[in-house]
Amino acid sequence: MYLTFFCLTLLNLGRVANALEIPTELRKKLLGDIESKSLNSGMEAGGTMDNSLDPMRYLVGGGDKFQISIVGLPSQEYFPVVDPEGNLYDGELGLIPVGKIPLAQAREVIADKVKKNLRKNYDVYIALRQIKTSTVSVTGLLNNPGTLSLPGNMRILDALKAANGGLLPSPEKFNFRRVRVRNGDSTAEFDLLRFLNKQDMDQNPYLYPGDLIALDQIDAKVFVAGEIRDFVYGWIPVKPGETAGDILDLLNFKETADTTSLILQRSAGGQGTGKALTFSEARPIAVFNNDFISIGAKKSEGRADTIRVTGEVKRPGTYPVPPGGGSLESLIEMAGGATDLGSPERIYILRHSKRNAVLQAMNSNPNGNGYPIENFTGTALQTVRPEIASSMSDLEKSGDFTLLLVPPKEESVFLEDGDEIHLPRKENSVYVSGNVRNPGVYPYLAGAGYRKYIDAANGYTNKADRKNIYVLASYKGASQIKDKKDLAAGDILVIPAAVEYKRWSAVFLPIVLSVPGVLSLIITFIAITK
Numbered sequence: 001m002y003l004t005f006f007c008l009t010l011l012n013l014g015r016v017a018n019a020l021e022i023p024t025e026l027r028k029k030l031l032g033d034i035e036s037k038s039l040n041s042g043m044e045a046g047g048t049m050d051n052s053l054d055p056m057r058y059l060v061g062g063g064d065k066f067q068i069s070i071v072g073l074p075s076q077e078y079f080p081v082v083d084p085e086g087n088l089y090d091g092e093l094g095l096i097p098v099g100k101i102p103l104a105q106a107r108e109v110i111a112d113k114v115k116k117n118l119r120k121n122y123d124v125y126i127a128l129r130q131i132k133t134s135t136v137s138v139t140g141l142l143n144n145p146g147t148l149s150l151p152g153n154m155r156i157l158d159a160l161k162a163a164n165g166g167l168l169p170s171p172e173k174f175n176f177r178r179v180r181v182r183n184g185d186s187t188a189e190f191d192l193l194r195f196l197n198k199q200d201m202d203q204n205p206y207l208y209p210g211d212l213i214a215l216d217q218i219d220a221k222v223f224v225a226g227e228i229r230d231f232v233y234g235w236i237p238v239k240p241g242e243t244a245g246d247i248l249d250l251l252n253f254k255e256t257a258d259t260t261s262l263i264l265q266r267s268a269g270g271q272g273t274g275k276a277l278t279f280s281e282a283r284p285i286a287v288f289n290n291d292f293i294s295i296g297a298k299k300s301e302g303r304a305d306t307i308r309v310t311g312e313v314k315r316p317g318t319y320p321v322p323p324g325g326g327s328l329e330s331l332i333e334m335a336g337g338a339t340d341l342g343s344p345e346r347i348y349i350l351r352h353s354k355r356n357a358v359l360q361a362m363n364s365n366p367n368g369n370g371y372p373i374e375n376f377t378g379t380a381l382q383t384v385r386p387e388i389a390s391s392m393s394d395l396e397k398s399g400d401f402t403l404l405l406v407p408p409k410e411e412s413v414f415l416e417d418g419d420e421i422h423l424p425r426k427e428n429s430v431y432v433s434g435n436v437r438n439p440g441v442y443p444y445l446a447g448a449g450y451r452k453y454i455d456a457a458n459g460y461t462n463k464a465d466r467k468n469i470y471v472l473a474s475y476k477g478a479s480q481i482k483d484k485k486d487l488a489a490g491d492i493l494v495i496p497a498a499v500e501y502k503r504w505s506a507v508f509l510p511i512v513l514s515v516p517g518v519l520s521l522i523i524t525f526i527a528i529t530k
Contacts, residue, residue, distance in 0.1 A: 053128070053153055055104035058206050061086060061152070062099070063132030068114060071123040079129060084209075093117060100208070103128060134207035138163035140174065140215035155204045156181065157192055159213055171196070172235040173217060180214040181205075193237070197230045197250055222247060222287050223334055226295035226320070227257030238287055245283030247293060258298045265292040265317045290336050294320050305417035309335040310476070312342030312423050321415070328406065331421055343426040346488070348475060349404040350420040403475055422476050427490030432457045434495035435464035444489040453493055465498040 062084040070076040080088045086099015088110065096113050098106040107126040114124045132152040136159055138145050143165035150159060156179060161168050169176075176192040195204040221235045229252050236247060244264060253259055261276045264285065276296075277285075287293075292315060308318045314336030321331070328347070338344050415421075429441045430453050437458035445452060450469065460466060471482040472492040487493060 053103060053131075053206075054201065055107070056102050057201060058103045058153070059100050059208055060098045060103055060106040060128075061132050061134075061209050063209070064128060064152070065130035066110065067125075067127045067129040068093075068110060069125040070114070070118065071125055073122060082132070132209065134209045134211065136207050136209070136211040136213060138213045138215070140169075141217060142169060142215065143167070150207055152207060152209075154207050156190060156207065156213060157195070157204050159207055159211075160192075160215055169215065172221075175216050175218045175237045177237040177239065178216065180216075182212040182214075183208055183210050193250055197252060220289040222289075222291045222293060223336070224251065224293050224295075225334060226262075226293075227254040227297050228252070228295060229254045238289065238291075242287055243283060244285050244287050244293060245279075247287060248279065248283070251295075253295060256297045258296050261296065263292075263294045263296070263318075263320055265294070265315065265319065290315050292317070292319065292334055292336075294334075296320050305415075307331055307415055307417070308420040310420060310422050312339045312425050313337065314339055328415065328421065331415070332423065338423055341425050342423050343489075344423060346427075346490070347406050347421065347423050349406065349415070350422060350476065351404060351416065351418075403480065424476075424490070430487065430489065431492040432495070433492055435461045435497055436495055437461055450484045450487050450493055453487075454495070460495065463497045465496045469493070469495050 060082060062082050064082045066078075066080055066082075066088065068078040068080065078090055078093070080090050080093075080096075082088055082098060086097060088096040088098055093113060096110055098109055101109070110126050111124045114126075115121070133149055134152045134154070135147060135149045137147050138159055140163075142160070142163045145163050148159060148162055150162060157168075160179075171193065176196070177194075179190045179192055181188050181190065190205065191200075191203045194200045218235070218237045220238050220240075222238050223234060224236050224247065225234070236250065238247065244262075248262075259279060261278055262282055263276055264282055264287075266288070282293075306318050306320050309331055310316050313332065316335060319331060319334050328349075332338070332344070332347075428444050430444050431441055432453050433439050436454055437460075439457060442453050442456045450471070454460065469484045471484050471487050472494055473480045473482055473488070474490070474492075482491070484493070
């Protein structure tokens with residue numbers, strides 16, 4: 001008997017694993033090499049349904065069929081079926097109400113009723129021979145919502161999967177923490193995330209005929225990352241009034257997790273923002289939509305790096321990532337993604353306190369991989385105007401960082417501790433400055449050359465230096481001079497004044513302008529001396 005019970009229990013675990021689409025490795029951990037199978041929704045061949053159900057949680061209802069046997073009286077055996085009102089009826093036993101009570105309790109109720117009708121104290125054997133069919137309704141933005149007829153040994157999560165075309169709905173899209181079930185005049189809420197992460201079976205009850213199951217989309221959520229070992233993590237729905245402690249209680253942590261501290265990044269500032277907190281300090285702090293919680297690794301497992309995300313993201317701030325474990329995409333996701341004003345295609349990285357090391361490396365190996373040294377200092381600067389060369393040299397001295405532009409469609413960018421990811425604001429204009437007839441702001445035209453913008457500004461003035469046009473790009477407090485062929489949205493197209501005009505205005509024009517004054521002075525002196 002114990003062997004039978006063990007095998008049926010494993011089969012039941014297999015059904016749950018299939019229903020949740022548990023990864024193969026986790027399935028093996030739960031079931032070993034036993035192939036998972038579905039439970040028979042009808043009569044068990046040569047046995048009963050009792051061992052495949054949790055008798056403390058399965059509620060008896062219309063359609064459940066029982067076997068009642070009186071030990072010692074072989075001819076006294078009954079197979080009554082529960083009616084839609086939840087009653088068992090037999091001509092000899094009478095009416096036995098068993099609807100909406102647990103199976104274990106129903107067996108006791110039936111046994112007591114039978115024993116009262118017996119003249120001697122016989123043992124009574126009660127078993128559930130066949131389970132009911134539960135007709136339920138599922139609402140929500142699923143693939144196939146509506147009315148479903150499912151075996152009574154299935155649970156809420158099974159119904160949601162069936163109403164979604166056989167696929168588990170996305171826990172990051174739908175609010176698994178507030179699944180509403182209405183039956184008659186009663187309504188209950190269940191937290192399926194607690195079932196998935198903590199195996200709390202009370203949060204995933206068996207289906208009951210007439211259940212109306214509602215699954216809503218997430219309206220408020222927090223992002224959880226770090227040393228977490230769970231079926232579901234990342235974006236987690238948050239209920240009004242919940243604290244960080246409520247979220248932590250939903251999680252399982254890896255052995256490498258530092259459970260003494262976490263970082264709570266608030267979406268709108270406030271208590272605990274961006275600071276390392278102990279779990280006891282964090283527990284009473286309220287959490288809100290778009291907050292971020294990170295569980296770091298133990299020091300012995302490696303210190304978590306910190307990377308700052310700034311600009312047009314929904315939740316700018318400093319985020320911890322394990323060494324070598326951070327990617328550009330994951331950090332932007334932690335920061336809530338780009339705002340409506342953000343321009344992800346123009347994202348760049350500021351590598352603070354690394355500029356000197358980069359320059360030294362290139363000086364020691366000018367022909368190696370990376371940028372040639374002329375891109376920063378050296379002979380290339382001698383080929384451009386002195387004032388432009390000076391600006392380029394000053395740029396490298398203006399801040400202790402390296403500017404890393406992220407190429408379009410870059411799949412992965414290696415990040416380092418202390419990096420700053422900046423997502424700039426969308427720009428749909430180009431600024432035309434200097435010696436054109438109508439300097440100002442003009443709409444950006446993808447793929448258009450710099451001459452298009454000069455034409456839009458009604459062309460050059462007579463003072464324009466057409467050979468030394470350059471583009472100025474702004475990057476969070478610093479500017480970079482680029483070739484005019486690299487013009488992009490948000491850049492400033494600069495048309496400087498010609499050297500000849502500068503000499504005329506700086507040297508000859510003051511002399512010319514001073515001539516009338518000198519002549520006037522001479523004439524006045526002659527008149528006085530006469």
